[in-house]
Amino acid sequence: MMRPAGAPGGREATSPGVPLALDLSGVGKSFDGRPALSDASFALAWGEVHAIVGENGAGKSTLMNVAAGVYAADEGVQTIDGEPISPRSPMEATAAGLGMVHQHFRLVDSFTVAENVLLSLGRRGAVRTVAQASAAIAAKAKEIGLPVDPARIVADLSTAERQRAEIVRVLLLGARILVLDEPTAVLTEEEAKALLSFVRRLAGQGHAVVLITHKFREVAGFCDRVTIMRHGRTVLAGAAVAELDEGEVARLMVGETLTTGGRPASTPGDVRLSVSDLTLSAGPHAQGLASIGFDLRAGEVLGIAGVGGNGQEELVSCLISLSRPQQGTMLLAGRDVSAASPRERRRAGLRVIPSDRFDSGLIREFAIAGNLALSTVSEGAFGGPLFLDRARMRKAAATAIDAFDIRGATPARQTGLLSGGNAQKVLLARELDTGMTVLVAHSPSRGLDMKATQFVRSAIRRAVEGGAACLLISEDLQEVLSLSHRVAVMNRGAIAGCRGIDEVTPEWIGALLAGHA
């Protein structure tokens, strides 16, 4: 395997007698009864750069947030430099020597870098004035070779500069273990390289660095060891990078066997949705779309896999006409709907399950009956051109609640009070109506428990077997693989590749997910 000059070999990172920098074992953590981590472990030695890789939702960030005191673990043991600790706040963890740089920086925009550092240091130690903070920053920046200007206001800094300020801040707080959560996701190629080289130098000076990532290139080029997580568990603990290749890592991330059962037993028919050359320019917080095109047939599920933030939200937004692409055409059942409003596309048979159901799907504060009727009131389903028969609306809602077995629901109850699975059923009950011909489902089972997930998937399966066409966009690879007839992978706003399900291999998906076709 190739590695850049200057990068270390897979050195033996643990030596007897020297305590580990960080040791986590048997860590469990649930959110609202759903396990995010179960029996996860992680061992970090001083002087190494250690990568944690895994799919979205594998538990990488959660595990490190536990270590950094952001979340309290439900169970498990943690030591820092051999000392047992269960940090109850990030401050406690940093005081013990572990500091985390999150994807969203924790800096006050209107302050200078020095003021931010002063704010974090509080009344501890010798640094009590902006001048002293500036001097400390300058000294630290020089020591570790990271250019940071203490006098500049954070709002004026570029993303890379903010990240450097955040790193220096965390180190000044006393961290000798630095945890970076997907640090290169927000950087350009050049900036990423500079950061990773810095990280290597820092390890060379005796610090320990944890790099949460899903890019194999970074693992291979700059890390000593790698830990792989899947579904909240550690599936490979601290293997030397030199002994692994990309295919193996991809296989461990995704799982040994690709689940392929449960696909709708229907054969693709006529083209129902045809998208070509869909292009959207990037916004300040939005990924652009680069000439996306695909055909979707009746009775077919086209799965779109990909790491979140690669344009999935923007694609859905364009498909339902909440965003206007700069170019591209869209045909629904052969009819050109490129310029059509959300309402016209709905009338043409398009239905949507958005990834965040309370963003563009449901209204949290509305009664369940109101959400069930949201798209049909304007079509006159509950009385003439003007009137609204609320009694009829409640009656229809009661029928839907029974048909979809929505637990804890009454027509008048506020939708936001339902559990995630039952709120999703409200959405399904509305979207999977008789007029539906094309279903766009974006992460339809995200955040749901096993039973609700199965309900959602079998509802989609039945709809497709009944002749609907389904575009399934999901970060959950298992979901895409188990339901789709064809699989495409999205990366940086483009479709990186598309194959029939029989030709899909973990290596192919792994390579496209990581961004090299």
Next chain:
Amino acid sequence: MLDAAFLVRRQAPGLVLSGFCYAGGLAFGLAVSAALLVQAGVPADALVDEFLIATFLTSDGLAQTVTAALPLVLVGLASAVAMRVRFWNIGVEGQLWLGAVAATWLGIAGGGPDGLRLPSMLLLSAAMGAAWIAVPLVLKLRFGVSEVISTLLLGSVAFLLVQHLLFGAWRDPATGFPVTAAFAQAARFGALGWGQLHAGLYAVLVVAALVWFALEHTRIGFYADAVGLNARAARANGLPVTGTIVGLVLLSGALSGLAGMTIVAGTEHRLNQSVGSGYLFSAIVIAYLARARPLWVVVVAVMLGAVFTAGSVLKVFYGISEGMIVLVQGTVLISILMAQFFSTYSLSRPG
């Protein structure tokens, strides 16, 4: 140990709990107000007399309360319908001034058959109110200009326009004061023979009933709530988002304009510099306390009419300043809003 406790949002506050909280807030607010008024020199035993008996339990007092409530119902509705689509109409007074100006123009210029005078004044004042809010509406929809600023500033522009007219073309030639000449009889709402109460009552009742029906029993209210609570979901589900916002915001301006007309045609019978002042604050108070529900707007407006009535009595007989009356309103509002907090959150102390 309060530092070990934190606030938890209640899942669904019960009716009884909310009822107690509101009643408690009202009682607290009234108690503080009473203390303030006593401090300002009103004898304690006169408070009950002026606030309850003189405003609701005597014929004259009740008539005055209802008369004062008429424009309050309209501005309260104006604020409420805009609030339903999350449009902050801070320019209620400006639209009210424009409605008053429009009504005055027809009121003093005359022309046309007498029987059509009041209907045309109603229509024109509503249209002018709507036109005045159309400017901030277009600015918001087209350029994203915050309506909080634009409606507020246009309120001042409207007042300066009134001053311009009162010190210029419309100054009463008989007295030379900055007021217009009195309206012709045909341009006044007829007295109903009960205190100052006038036929504007019918117009207000009809308008309030229409707004109530539209918001509670037609699609308009459904659209408005959907747009106000989650415009993205409303748009994605094919609702006419822009149409709903435009319709209700114009209605808000029209209602404010009508309020101006009922004041000049009902009680003042001329335009002067004070007909529109104080209504902005009242409109927001009413809409908030009524939670933007039309029926409650009417109830709260009558209550506030009573405060106005009592206030004018206090002003005359006890030398209480205008500011004191606003202070009483503010105290009651803040108390009730604070009470709302208690019904929304509970205190949790983890083990």
